[in-house]
């Protein structure tokens with residue numbers, strides 16, 4: 001049996017539980033009128049009302065005795081003293097130093113870390129002030145208005161939660177976005193309506209190696225580069241890093257001038273008040289950020305100095321132990337009655353479960369008692385109309401943490417009274433329920449009565465404060481941090497490591513390699529092999545080829561680019577280009593007649609055709625204006641005996657030129673090809689025939705315009721057309737392709753020259769992407 005279960009207080013609690021479990025909260029309240037008064041503790045603006053718990057004075061005596069027997073005070077002091085209590089990583093756990101006033105001295109390995117903390121805060125303050133004042137400019141000279149925090153786990157949940165919680169205090173001119181998931185949708189949706197030249201990316205990663213964050217950071221850089229015309233200098237204006245890993249930050253291309261550091265003694269889930277809080281500081285301003293730190297610090301001091309019996313984090317932690325280890329409760333519901341705290345349960349999930357989801361003691365022995373419970377929740381009152389039924393009448397014991405505030409930040413009519421009435425009523429209903437007799441007295445018939453009974457006796461805590469402010473948020477987070485620490489100390493586990501996340505990460509790297517090398521033999525268990533095979537097949541179907549057509553791939557795509565004056569063809573993995581004449585009389589048959597001998601011997605599995613005219617649902621909708629007839633309904637798949645994708649020619653070249661974001665493509669050839677790509681989705685457009693001056697766009701900037709007007713005038717019209725379309729469509733960048741782009745000496749800002757070979761790249765890509 002473990003040392004914990006041998007402890008005197010533990011044994012006493014076991015015995016005591018047997019007795020107390022027979023008492024209903026109704027009886028406990030009836031027998032003890034002073035209960036509500038006694039089971040209440042206040043500290044730094046928070047009131048902990050724990051009267052509705054299945055406890056009496058004896059329970060509390062045993063719980064505090066257990067805390068003392070487990071050496072809670074000594075361990076707490078060791079944490080505050082900077083001792084390396086995170087023994088599996090040989091590190092201190094000193095998040096309390098992040099919010100210590102400048103005069104404090106907290107040493108790690110003999111060095112006072114407080115001045116370093118304040119030096120970083122000072123730099124963060126200067127930067128946040130520059131952004132907030134509109135002094136920090138993007139590559140085009142426009143002020144930064146959008147802040148995108150890219151991070152995951154502790155580098156995301158804290159910043160998101162704090163921003164949502166303190167949104168009321170934030171600068172509404174700034175758009176705050178958060179990207180965490182490696183699912184590209186997260187990034188695409190976060191930036192879809194943002195101008196790159198007004199967007200700052202904060203790459204938040206303690207290690208700067210986390211796969212999700214680094215993948216998203218690279219996508220962010222590509223997105224920016226595409227708009228900045230590949231100008232690497234733009235990175236300095238649009239990227240900052242929050243990390244402990246200077247080397248990796250530099251390797252990514254962010255100079256240390258734009259890095260805000262922290263230290264290995266700050267755990268990811270304990271880092272929202274470190275440099276990881278930069279997005280919070282930008283949103284609410286350095287002063288409010290300081291207030292938040294002061295709130296954290298006040299709760300730290302309370303935890304450090306208050307006697308256990310009046311110590312909020314200790315009481316909360318011990319009540320958790322009581323239900324988890326002596327009542328078999330498996331979960332805790334966190335139910336904030338404050339809309340701004342909507343992400344608080346998600347934040348707490350990492351803090352509590354990554355910390356205390358451990359099954360071995362500090363010495364490495366398997367525990368023989370339950371440790372960290374499952375935390376979950378939603379803001380009230382929404383939860384009441386969904387899962388509260390199970391809390392009230394289900395078969396499980398679910399202790400609830402209710403959080404509420406006396407004042408709303410958005411007072412209006414009866415809203416707040418109703419909100420608070422609900423939280424108080426829920427706590428009452430859970431504790432006292434409704435007996436069968438009460439139900440019958442209401443006239444409910446016998447058959448229905450059992451369904452209407454509320455057993456009650458369900459414990460809950462009411463955590464109450466005056467108003468949600470930066471300071472109350474800080475102290476609330478610190479309250480939970482130290483409550484988690486209290487529990488870990490009793491359970492004798494390390495709340496500061498997270499080895500449990502490693503295995504999945506390692507295996508994911510192996511699986512991704514197997515997915516991307518589809519011929520690699522699989523040596524997993526049969527279920528894993530089957531799942532990988534399923535995805536390989538689905539991927540092959542989606543891309544129309546396996547493996548994807550690359551230069552080294554045995555799978556080949558024939559790309560054909562049909563233009564007004566030439567037809568060109570190329571095979572993937574073979575740089576040789578075949579060029580044939582096109583013109584006003586070209587039909588599909590005459591094209592194939594020329595093409596067949598030219599590509600004799602070429603082996604290909606699929607064909608892409610760039611077609612100089614409009615398509616509808618991937619089918620040719622009109623004969624090209626500049627070629628012959630017979631294109632509509634022509635069966636290319638039959639003619640080639642292979643799957644064929646036909647796409648508008650400008651769209652094909654656009655696809656090959658595309659580097660993320662919103663791209664407008666204009667093909668300056670015989671006509672004017674146009675396509676727009678937004679976040680990888682191609683929108684072919686027939687802008688060429690829209691009215692312009694005395695005729696149409698195409699008439700001025702197509703081949704006819706060049707011949708009629710001469711290069712100089714044609715050039716001026718191209719610039720004018722680009723500007724007009726830029727104004728109308730607001731692309732991040734414009735790519736000019738087509739044969740005549742060579743006549744353009746200079747390009748306006750934000751415009752790039754496309755390479756005609758990109759048409760082939762687009763044709764090959766067509767079989768890689770669903771686009």
Ligand SMILES: O=P(O)(O)OC[C@H]1O[C@H](O)[C@H](O)[C@@H](O)[C@@H]1O
Pocket residue numbers: 152153154155204205206207208209210213268269354498501
């Ligand atoms: O900040 P990072 O180094 O990118 O880490 C981000 C997160 O990923 C890890 O897998 C850990 O489980 C988390 O504790 C951490 O917060």
